[in-house]
Amino acid sequence: MTTGTVTQRAEAVRDRYHAMFGAVPSGIEDRLSVAQAAGRLDAVEAIEALRQALLTNNPLEPRVQQLVHFGQLLALDRAAPARLHARGALRAGASTADLAGVGETALVTSGMPAYSLGIEIIAELLRAEDSKADQEP
Numbered sequence: 001m002t003t004g005t006v007t008q009r010a011e012a013v014r015d016r017y018h019a020m021f022g023a024v025p026s027g028i029e030d031r032l033s034v035a036q037a038a039g040r041l042d043a044v045e046a047i048e049a050l051r052q053a054l055l056t057n058n059p060l061e062p063r064v065q066q067l068v069h070f071g072q073l074l075a076l077d078r079a080a081p082a083r084l085h086a087r088g089a090l091r092a093g094a095s096t097a098d099l100a101g102v103g104e105t106a107l108v109t110s111g112m113p114a115y116s117l118g119i120e121i122i123a124e125l126l127r128a129e130d131s132k133a134d135q136e137p
Contacts, residue, residue, distance in 0.1 A: 009041055013048055020062075021088050025081075063092040071102040074118045075110040086121050096122060 004012070010032045017024045035044040055065055066089035073082035086099055103118025 006036060006041055009045065010036060013044060016048065020091070021084060022091060025084055027081075061092075063089060063094050063098075066092050067094055067098055067102050070099065070118075071106050074103065074106040074114040077113060077117065079117055079121070082117065083121050083124070086125060090125065096126065099125075 003009075013028070013032060014024045017028055031044055031047075032041075035041045058065060060068065066085050069085035070082055070089055073085060089099060099118070099122045103115050103122065106118055107115035
């Protein structure tokens with residue numbers, strides 16, 4: 001458990017997700033809300049400590065970690081978290097080609113549905129990037 005008020009401790013968890021993804025995933029907000037209501041923020045902090053030990057302190061660099069997550073989530077047909085980790089991979093320096101390579105690997109290990117989901121997510125990211133570029137002065 002970390003020190004500080006409950007609000008400060010919850011905000012520290014949010015800050016880590018902001019740094020990684022640029023936003024706090026809704027599932028993390030739900031986790032924090034329930035933990036605070038139940039007086040169990042220490043449980044969320046324990047989960048976050050495990051994530052820190054296994055992911056942040058992992059020999060794989062953040063870009064590779066995010067790509068691995070993306071591929072695993074494609075294989076599990078978990079669209080929303082796969083989208084999150086695809087964006088996280090781009091934030092960590094991955095290229096569109098890296099994401100496409102993960103999608104292609106997912107086809108080999110998990111079939112056409114995993115590949116199709118990967119392509120759908122990558123295409124969405126490209127459209128969002130194009131839309132953002134069109135709005136710039």
